[in-house]
Amino acid sequence: MRTGYSVETVRAAERALMDELPEGALMQRAAAGLAAACADLLGKVYGARVALLVGSGDNGGDALYAGARLARRGAGVTAVLLAPERAHGGGLAALRAAGGRAVPAGAGEPVLRRADLVVDGIVGIGGRGGLRPEAEALVEAAEGALVVAVDLPSGVDADTGEVRGAAVRADATVTFGAYKPGLFIDPAREHAGALRLVDIGLGPFLDGPPAVEALHHSDVAEMLPFPEPESDKYRRGVVGIVAGSARYPGAAVLAVAGALQGGAGAVRYAGPAADAVIARFPETLVTAGPPSKAGRVQAWVVGPGLGDEAEARRALEDVLAQDVPVLVDADGLRLLDTAAVRARTAATVLTPHAGEAAALLGLSREEVEAGRLSAVRALADRFGVTALLKGSTTLIADGKDTPVRVNPTGTPWLATAGSGDVLSGLTGSLLAAGLPGREAASVGAYLHGLAARTLGAAPITSMDVAAGLRGVWRDVARG
Structure with missing residues (x-):
């Protein structure tokens, strides 16, 4: 899996590594990797x-040392210095010795407009807040x-x-030693472009768990539940679905559709949409x-399309009183x-989306979307649960000393009616099959x-997604 470490952890690892290296060696490693990535993008x-x-x-x-390497290979390299008196002396000397040149920020816009490639070395990982106006104008000139x-x-x-103001939108980000959490999480992820990790030797010095992690196929394959030779439908797990209403019967159908693809041996449905569920999925066990x-x-899934009537509240209370894993989504979250x-x-x-998370936390939707990592952690801590915050980057937190998981497979096409109902049914089925909350959600x-x-x-429909689950399960299981 890919892991992201906090700035504090990375800084401590850098200091420990620099104590064992000649002065300047760590920066040279980073510059070499950066120059190689730039050369790959340029082609020539x-x-x-x-x-x-x-x-x-x-x-x-x-940036300056990488520019010197590119200049030695025949590129025309110009450094635009935002603070000439505080520019890195060794890097600037290396660039000039290699045939590059430097200009102050005031003369930078013509240089940037003519550039084939621009290297953003304005602010490092310790930066906070958006770009200053002078830097913002230069970035705009690089369009x-x-x-x-x-x-x-x-x-x-x-x-x-988080992005608290103007920020660079990169085609690629070359990061050193370890991924940083913000590179995985929107809105910053949208600014990062393609990610490239340069190994500079930090690994042995990264002390403690990562802040975030993103699963790969192989990680998920190890978690998938499979039946044993002696399994029957009950030993494989039974997931109960409490969803749908007279107004929203489709939510029940979609939640059941997801649940049937999630590894449990059987699906029970309890609710007012039994006729619609049986008509589409006759294998479902229904009760009135x-x-x-x-x-x-x-395990139970409760909430999609449930409504907010007294009967819905009673059903939620009934489910939460049972001593089995429970997933709560949609209308269930409001109750x-x-x-x-x-x-x-x-x-x-x-499993809230940003609007539902905002209501649970007493925040605005904009605050949740701007600070998704803090929001999912707050949900997990406040309720003592595993929280799955849906959205452009889906995040999973469990309120324990474990990394927040970032789902790497999302797509904007999932922003369609009912897709969350399918996810709820699928995840509930994984709970019933025996996966812990964090693993089932991930x-x-x-x-x-x-x-x-x-x-x-x-364009896709939620039922298209449900129908596609069998194929991706098989592909992931094969590795």
Whole structure:
């Protein structure tokens, strides 16, 4: 899996490594990797016009030394210095010795407009807040060139993924030693472009767990539940679905569709949309009574399309009172009682989108979308649950000392009615099959996103996603 470490952890690792290396060796390693990535993007280095946007810190030094390497290969390299008196002295001398030149920021716009490639070395991983006006104007002048960010795009927060003002939008980001959390999380992720990690030797010095992690196929394959030779449908797990209403019967159908693809041996449905469910999925076990009278289940999914009537509230209370894992989504989230959730001993998974998370946390939707990492952590802590925050980057947190998981498979095409109902059913089925809350949420999000991606860059329906789950399950299992 890919892991992202906090700025504090990375800085401590850099200091420890520099104590064991000759002075300047670490920056030279970073510059070599940066120059190689720039050369790959250019294709032909000789004769290319390269502009370096250089701030006052080591980030600017990395850019200057990389520019010197490109200049020695025949590129025309010009450094635009935002703070000439504080530019990295060694890097600037190396650039000039290699045939490059430097100009002050006031003379930088013509250079940037002519550039084939621009290297963003304005602010490093310790930067906070958006770009200053002078830097913003220079970045705007670089429109049309390939932009490569050094470590992370200037103007984004390395630890949180927040963007509090103007920020560089890079075509690629070359990051050193370890990924930073913000590179995985929107809105910063949208600014990072393609990611390239340069190994500078930090690995042995990264002390403690990562802040975030993103699963690969092989990680998910190890978590998938498979039946044993002696399994029957009950041993494989039974997932109960409490969803749908007279107004929203389709939510029940979609949640059941997702659940049937999630590895459990059987799906029970308790609710008013039994006729619609049976018409589409005759293998479903249905009951007209309350959830607690439906029969044995290993996990419940409650909330999609449930409405907010008294009957919906009673159904939610009934489910939460049972000592099995429960996933709460959609309307169920609006009816939640915090104390009742925190009192549960079995696993609870909440799966809000940004608007629902905002209501649960007493924030605005804009605040949640701007600070997704802090929001998902707050949800997990406040309710004592596994929280899956849906959106442009889906995040999973469990309120423990574990990294927040970032789902790498999402696609904007999932922004379609009912897709969350399918995800809820799928994840609930994984809970019933025996996966812990964090793993069920992670695997569910991964497969759900992958199923949508395989349908291509075209409009999709939620039932298309459900139908695609079988194929992606098989592909992931094969590795």
